[in-house]
Amino acid sequence: MINLILCGGSGTRLWPLSRKYLPKQFVKIFDGESLFQKTVKRNMHLCDELFIISGENQYFLAVDQLEELDILKNKKVRFFLESEGRNTAPAIALSCFDMDPQETVLVCPSDHIVSDLDIYEQAVARAAELAEEENLVTFGISPSYPETGYGYIQAKGEDVRAFKEKPDAATAQKYLKSGDYLWNSGMFCFKSSTILKAMAKHSKDIFEASENAYNNRSIIGENQFKIKKKDMQSIPAESIDYAVMERTDNVKVVYGEFGWNDVGSFKSLFDLSEKDIVNNAVLNLQTEKVLKPVVINARDNLIINNKRQIAVIGEDNLVVVDTDDALLIANKSESQKVKEIVNQLKERGSELAEIHKTVIRPWGSYAILEEGPLYKIKKITVKAGKRLSLQKHFHRNEHWVVVSGTAKVTLDDEVFLLRQNESTFIKMGAEHRLENPGNIELVIIESQVGEYTGEDDIVRIEDDFKRNE
Template sequence: MSEMAGHLIHPVILCGGSGTRLWPASRESMPKQFTPLVNADSSTFQETARRLTDTSVFSRPAILTSSDARFIVAEQLAGARIAADIILEPERRDSAAAVAVATLHAARRDPQAVVLILAADHVIGDTDGFVQAAKDAAAGARAGCIMTLGIKPTSPATGYGYIHVGTAVEGAPGSHHIERFVEKPDVAGAERLIAEGALWNSGYFLFRADVMLAELEAHVPEILRATRAALDGAVTDLDFIRLDAAAFGAAPKTSIDYAVMERTARAGVLPVSFPWSDVGTWDAVWEVLPHDANGNALRGRVETIDTHGSLIHSEGDHITAVVGLDDVVVVTTPDAVLVTSKSRSGQVKDLVTQLRGKAHPEADAHRRMYRPWGWYQRIDIGERFQVKRIMVTPGGRLSLQKHFHRAEHWVVVKGTAEVTLNESVVLVHENEAIYLPIGSMHRLTNPGKIPLELIEVQVGGYTGEDDIIRVEDIYGR
């Protein structure tokens, strides 16, 4: 390894969360880190990855995500023109297991690699300030501390943990040992902590791989043992590193804060003051968006009268109109509407739990569902029929499959479809259609260089997604 490579920071982006507090825009099928909530043309995940493109500071990043999100991650990285290692978690085991995998992965390249752990869903208003902070905190990491970035508070926020700053770290200007962590306080407690000079706990960590591995071994050896076995048993699936499911599932489920940071004697912090938000609630989204003269943050087709200090977020072609309301959040999507006060927007997570308890599919599934080959969107559904709009990316190919309970009609509206129907392969052009009888073996491929769009009409006794018998699938589903 070259001397320069040995001084690079190894960034790891954790993006396995579901972001239920930002329902209905964020759902299990497309969590908040992948949606353009703040920037109209890019997700917070893409913006996070773009902050790591200075190759004089950062090495090739690694991404830890769920298997279900793997193709969304790959597509958004390609859209941002960023190459990365994508590691797939078979299930959610919280951040301690994720950090252990990230550390082991980096240590295989360099046992003393400085690892930077980042969340995929944070908004940072100063990329240069963030990069400089990472470089400064890396000095504390190389000195043997497990560093975090402590944000200087701008308000008595009750949604963040706080850090009491201790003595200076020798050999790392600006860095301090952490005196203690403080759980999320009430408003009076937050005001007191700020007066005492406490910082927000950002959840960013920098450390030497060997230091973190030693702390994991000392405090949660069962997590280290399980994740090491999961990485040892990992297989390469297309461009992904798929962890061994049985081994990873044996890791206890806990956060890195509880597992290590609140127990280690090596915790350090670098105070920073760049604009930062974890955009964890709609109230927080309102704070980071630009406001009009009435203090409103408006997205999409929106009209207001006598409305102030509110967030109105409208997706799709419809218009959302609000009259005479202050300090509210109104979010409309093609299949769901949310109305809440800003002050109560944190309770949206409880609402999603309630929706799941009543088996509402909108709790987790968007009307537009993303797949490795593109996406589909339900247009209409009724007794014995369903209509979908389907988009297949250039080179995309659906699985070779059949259905026991429905027939399908495909009408091409853009591009050219290559359709396998039993033993034949035919090309279907714009304004042409093909009929797929019940039980027929079929597959759809886009052989062209532009997106393929078609309308699918399903007719039969059952049109659920589980009436798919896959015979062959290039995506390993």
Template structure:
């Protein structure tokens, strides 16, 4: 009954400009060619006995998540279940909804393995051993968290102070199961907020503290009982939300009004810091939360000058730099200790010692209402993607890619007309009362105020260029009459 619960969301503001509100950190592609979300899925697919994965994510990320999972062939035998949030409300409400879903589906023995979608783990075997130990403790009624053996004084993580050591066979009916680190699980004495450097140094030196990984394991019933005792408001509102939600649908879309009224609170504050039977399984399985560009840079081996490059770069008399480029050559001369991340529409240059402060850029962009905090130049949609190629006063050009069998909504624009030119594939176009096929190197025109729809009837991607003309070209000038993806 162990079901991995993948929490997928969060803007990852310290990883801007790659991570953005509409393309958050779990979708970030690593140098090896897989996203963090895909790596998480592969990790849980390797756990013996796992047959189903429950993913909690925002409804705006659902179709992108499905596409990411479909591309992971090694996980093809898994069953996928989804609970979709209308807005973010932190980890306690999210995990409460997951627990209610699994309790309803699997009964009292339902056990959750809660994993953020944006972590990396190098030692799969060690991770699986730690999960096995945690699952046994969870079946014995413990709320279990995973603590990571610290190897340096990190100020960006919370810490767990370990208490009394549990028996090596705790929760396992007498059969000894060693942790990945070789240490026995312990009771948690307390959780500690992110410390300053001197305090973190003391924590690492004394040996009683572990990094708080944000991963958990417990029975659904145990967690909900603890939530009722220690965060009754969260528990009560979670029940109301679940009762108001159409739970027999797939995916499960949480009731928007009730979920928006849930308190914004983490599982640590709501339950883990208050409950009595909380255990920690120590682990040393190559864990990283990829929380900054400094952490990302460690995934690329350095050259003889200490530079790390992902993409194409020429570095002259430069040392200890990380350069990541998405499609353009980056050149640097005589610089040291820099982070350079280049995307098609934004460039980040930062001192490596200030990697944690990249989130302040996002804060400034939000204050300016600049769309670069929210969107990339290429934007994912349920039907495919669009890329803004060029725009100016009164016009915008896009490259649109529609997946086989997919369709845009039946829609209309008040302020703009559109000219479509098919580059490859075949388009079926609804234009007012008519419907036509538009083939490669052919075009059609959509006047403003005309209901229209674009469909790919073929088995290959439909690629086309769209030229918009009008007095207002914002994405909110869309009136949807019908939509396959529930956006009408």
């Protein structure tokens, strides 16, 4: 069985904790692990292989976190990089084209929590049995309250009668009272041939466009492929539920009584967290030098702690999220409106909607230490043996100072080494590259000065990670 893990999505409902370049599934806030890592660990002994679908920007996050779990040495892992997300139906189709037709596939979002692993394993085993009988299997969760944010499955035993879109409050209450409806978890199990056959029948346009895109794919490494952007854009964007599951009659449901939560809101995060005696929940983004919040006459709050001291007096039902560059304070009942904040930030052209102060890159990371209208100062960390792209900028000059390690610098036609406390100047328009030829991390301070210091002022000429394609 192959575990197909869906890593798309930007997680805007948990901003500022989650952002485009570090979405919620990769944020390490659950016992020092991310939701993605928990998903991998939950399924790795149930499946022979991992197949990960991600955006190009999330691929390197996934690789880093798999390396932390020591997975890549012991388990076959395939990657499909989406140049543009087109929802779950194209993602699943494109992945299944890359599999043996008789392979059983367990499809899981990367950002869910499962608390009862024994019952989960029993549910997966039953789903695999049903999939072997040429069924398309979904996992339904018995609703504990009238949730309006989930789709529903109307079921009788293991037979699916209907799929229902996200209901209004009155309809959700009716579903709960009837006892015939389950939350749609977004998890599936089927044979690769079964889902492709159903898609060819019920969503021929998606099937044919996906098949054409797959046949035109770029092989960018061992067990790794990417679909060209123009080919992705030619595929109709649709969910697997609407494209196939709602239109076919060989659908079964397995009841998932395994403590499932999609962690889709701060309320969900609060519900999952341990509470103190007055029902406050505290989560820490830092693992060292944690400053415990001071809370006086306040209860039922979710506090996500970072580096600063947080104090709350006389307030209940708040969400307080402190990050390096943004602070969210919201009433818990209104916290779903955080998407509106993200939209407003995008309208302003703010990078806060997309990146954190520290940004993970395939070669290492950078942290923004200071920035203003005409300058930006970064701490850049390059992994041993890695190098940045050969690139140039049109709107800024750069000055590099080595803090630790040895830097190999390409500057137009020159190649030279810089050691601790040595520096160089990169003139606007010059072709340049930073490389770490050593066995320890390279750390430099980069000072940018210019009319524009945005991350999109990068022209990549050569790139080891094929980001210029």
